[in-house]
Amino acid sequence: MDMLHELLNRHKQYFFTGETKSYEFRKKQLETLREVIKEYEPEVLVALKEDLHKSEWEAYTTEIGFLLEEIKFTLKHLKEWMSPEKVKSPITHLGSKSMIHQEPYGVTLIIAPWNYPFQLQLAPLVGAIAAGNCAVLKPSELTPAVSAVISKMIREVFPDEYVSVVQGGVETSTELLKQPFDHIFFTGSVPVGKIVMEAAAKQLIPVTLELGGKSPAIVDQDANLKLAAKRILWGKFTNAGQTCVAPDYLYVHSDVKLELLQHMSEALLEFYGEDPLLSDKYSHIVSDKHFERLKSFLTNGDVLIGGQHKESERVISPTIIDNISWDDPVMQEEIFGPILPVLEFTDLNQVVDEVRRRPKPLALYFFSESEEKQDMITSSLSFGGGCMNDTLMHIVTPHLPFGGVGSSGTGSYHGKSSFEAFSHRKSIVKQTTNFDFSFRYPSAKNGLKMIKRIMG
Ligand code: NAD
Secondary structure (H helix, E strand, C coil): CHHHHHHHHHHHHHHHCCHHHCHHHHHHHHHHHHHHHHHCHHHHHHHHHHHHCCCHHHHHHHHHHHHHHHHHHHHHHHHHHHCCEEECCCHHHCCCEEEEEEEECCEEEEECCCCCCCHHHHHHHHHHHHCCCEEEEECCCCCHHHHHHHHHHHHHHCCCCCEEECCCCHHHHHHHCCCCCCEEEEECCHHHHHHHHHHHHHHCCCEEEECCCCCEEEECCCCCHHHHHHHHHHHHHHHHHCCCCCCCEEEEEHHHHHHHHHHHHHHHHHHHCCCHHHCCCCCCCCCHHHHHHHHHHCCCCEEEECCCEEHHHCEECCEEEECCCCCCHHHCCCCCCCEEEEEEECCHHHHHHHHHCCCCCCEEEEECCCHHHHHHHHHHCCCCEEEECCCCHHHCCCCCCECCCHHHEECCECCHHHHHHCEEEEEEEECCCCCCCHHHCCCCCCHHHHHHHHCC
């Protein structure tokens, strides 16, 4: 589409003016973003209710408040992150200085999913602005109310050549991916991640891919079961399980399975009351298609808790299903909804083997009082990140990079990692002209002899 090409050209021309690169400019834009998020908070809350039935509490903690914290942290450290890093120079470089400059990529494309539609579009933008880039935002077509607010908000405060919003579905994304962006930041599913990486590869565009997968919660015999139950269910049923780092399935030691499930049953009652379908603290499913997909999983195994659903409102109560095997459809793909299948084990090594055989998870949660076992899990299994004795908390700190590994993603962000995700580390040697070592030139007499004394 010529329109998109023109848009990108306008961004590039603006980027080349150099205006986006000064500290003062970046700081001002981050402050502007913070203020407009605050100003639009009521509209964002309404839109999140409309698209996902998100409660104000969830909307604030996981979307709006999260972003404000991210901006606060970035503003506090931006100057320090931006300053060129001095590094040592070897003897071969005598007289010179070596530096690493953090260079903005240029114009970045940020494609967002629908599950945290506000936060997942704007948190990468914080990094993009901090690093001095221009950005094109592509929000999800499945959350039209939030996408409209993002578009209105961004248009109100940022010139179109600096940050712009392009709304649309697959065709729009496909066209965007043909454009010569300087960087692509994609958050979404594994299959679309492959499409994005393939499109980027054609033009050798650097990518950050924040993907998904099946993240296990493993509960061993010696875990604090009551806390494990609450923390796993909180992580699972926040946003009705539509969270990339939600525990996808539960792997529990057979000796403590019944007790854990009993605690889970009590915790669910405490969280969402007798009828979660009526709870205003409980999110709904994003679309009819996703609702139907999730409903089909309810016939897998035996429903232990929940299973109730209401099609007209696209809501499924928090559900725990037992008697599940790896061959059941619910174990073949990322669930991304309020259904928690339960598998059991008797030997932790068996769990390690099973998890290793599958794609590397985005997150992994292990519940045990034994530091030795915690260390064993951390060192034996590869996964994006995770928690010992908790869920989700590793992604809500600006001090830890958040991202996947292998099929759960490439690159990371949050805090300083967001700045780094949108920056190229450019190495510069500033050479002296006060003297010159002639032995490096092919014409030098005894040059190789000298070089061998220095190198090797
Ligand atoms: P999705 O991959 O279907 O869509 C994400 C974005 O890609 C949307 O903006 C969509 O318009 C666009 N898109 C869809 N099909 C495309 C195509 N063929 N070509 C180009 N672009 C296309 O993902 P989703 O359903 O919106 O989100 C759910 C997935 O995202 C889950 O797998 C979840 O685990 C993952 N996710 C990951 C993170 C993370 O931070 N790692 C966060 C949230 C969600």
